[in-house]
Amino acid sequence: MRPIQMVDTKTQYLKIKTEVDAAIQAVLDSAVYIGGKPVQDLAAALGQYVGVKHTIPCANGTDALQIAMMALDLQPGDEVITPSFTYIATTEVVALLKLKPVFVEVDPRTFCIDPAALRKAITPRTKAIVPVHLYGHAAPMEEIMSIAKEHGLYVIEDNAQAIGCDYRFADGRVAKTGSIGTIGATSFYPSKNLGAFGDGGAIFTNDDALAHKLKMIANHGQEKRYYHELVGCNSRLDAIQAAILNIKLTRLDEYNKARKQVAAFYNQAFTGNEKITTPFVASYSDHVYHQYTLILNDVDRDGLSAYLAEQKIPSMIYYPVPGHRQKMFGSLGLTPQNMETTDWLTERVISLPVHTEMDEEQLTYITGHVLKYVNQ
Numbered sequence: 001m002r003p004i005q006m007v008d009t010k011t012q013y014l015k016i017k018t019e020v021d022a023a024i025q026a027v028l029d030s031a032v033y034i035g036g037k038p039v040q041d042l043a044a045a046l047g048q049y050v051g052v053k054h055t056i057p058c059a060n061g062t063d064a065l066q067i068a069m070m071a072l073d074l075q076p077g078d079e080v081i082t083p084s085f086t087y088i089a090t091t092e093v094v095a096l097l098k099l100k101p102v103f104v105e106v107d108p109r110t111f112c113i114d115p116a117a118l119r120k121a122i123t124p125r126t127k128a129i130v131p132v133h134l135y136g137h138a139a140p141m142e143e144i145m146s147i148a149k150e151h152g153l154y155v156i157e158d159n160a161q162a163i164g165c166d167y168r169f170a171d172g173r174v175a176k177t178g179s180i181g182t183i184g185a186t187s188f189y190p191s192k193n194l195g196a197f198g199d200g201g202a203i204f205t206n207d208d209a210l211a212h213k214l215k216m217i218a219n220h221g222q223e224k225r226y227y228h229e230l231v232g233c234n235s236r237l238d239a240i241q242a243a244i245l246n247i248k249l250t251r252l253d254e255y256n257k258a259r260k261q262v263a264a265f266y267n268q269a270f271t272g273n274e275k276i277t278t279p280f281v282a283s284y285s286d287h288v289y290h291q292y293t294l295i296l297n298d299v300d301r302d303g304l305s306a307y308l309a310e311q312k313i314p315s316m317i318y319y320p321v322p323g324h325r326q327k328m329f330g331s332l333g334l335t336p337q338n339m340e341t342t343d344w345l346t347e348r349v350i351s352l353p354v355h356t357e358m359d360e361e362q363l364t365y366i367t368g369h370v371l372k373y374v375n376q
């Protein structure tokens with residue numbers, strides 16, 4: 001059996017090696033390493049894929065979120081509502097910009113922001129909501145957008161884990177996650193569903209004025225070189241990464257399909273086992289399985305993960321410490337919060353390997369050992 005990894009970017013690369021190597025060589029030959037045609041091509045192709053008017057490539061997903069928040073003219077102390085159950089980048093940039101993160105609970109089935117909790121957290125200082133499409137499942141965007149509209153709030157979608165995910169509106173209309181909010185942010189970190197061979201990110205919007213501003217902020221606040229109108233930052237996607245992403249974007253649907261097949265195999269093996277809750281998929285969402293995450297019921301999680309490690313099966317806890325318990329936010333003077341659902345999930349989730357290069361032999365081996373441990 002091939003060794004099992006949480007992600008296998010090497011095997012994926014080898015399948016497109018000829019194309020990727022040629023694209024990288026073309027960038028080297030052009031000697032245009034920053035910006036240039038590959039970056040422009042990516043912005044156009046990705047914008048078309050996601051279904052947005054404007055795509056601004058940038059250096060990474062964390063920057064994408066930061067630039068989005070900078071473009072909305074939020075003032076120090078303004079409140080930004082976000083789930084606590086997410087990767088730290090989502091909430092860290094809120095604090096970095098001297099805004100106040102307001103953590104709310106997630107729906108324990110979808111792991112995404114709970115609209116009822118969101119409603120309750122709104123105050124006169126609330127300016128924005130940052131829903132996260134965690135693990136590749138869409139947050140309930142229709143409800144979030146309607147709450148935002150009601151209260152005049154911006155919505156920044158953290159789409160780092162869900163590129164390619166379809167959202168279905170009640171009227172049957174379908175849109176990609178990342179295209180629905182005021183701004184969408186995504187990451188091309190190598191392990192993401194659309195991963196570069198280094199860092200990368202992108203920002204999406206349908207708003208012309210915002211797009212102009214986002215572009216300027218990502219480029220030192222300038223439109224005309226050396227004339228800086230806004231305080232911005234330096235956040236660029238390099239041409240080599242863009243050239244690689246252009247190739248991988250044409251295969252993104254195929255990659256997401258392969259992830260779904262892995263999830264279907266796992267689901268088939270685990271469904272009906274009372275010790276294991278398999279990922280829920282809401283009627284409004286597709287699932288692109290950036291992670292395949294189980295909730296364990298009455299199972300010693302550390303014991304399971306140690307047992308799997310002995311069998312050379314990697315597993316991960318995403319994430320072991322939720323935002324409201326991170327030391328970095330200690331100095332913000334947030335009211336100490338008891339977040340029952342988030343804490344409950346944090347103690348019970350475990351993610352199994354899911355990527356585009358898994359075979360049936362590996363999956364049979366993994367499911368067999370998971371079941372052997374939980375059923376003992």
Ligand SMILES: *Cc1c(COP(=O)(O)O)cnc(C)c1O
Pocket residue numbers: 060061062063086087089090132158160161186187188189199200201
């Ligand atoms: C990966 C990720 C980010 C940040 O992306 P980077 O490219 O690593 O900066 C932000 N939010 C979520 C939910 C992520 O998974």
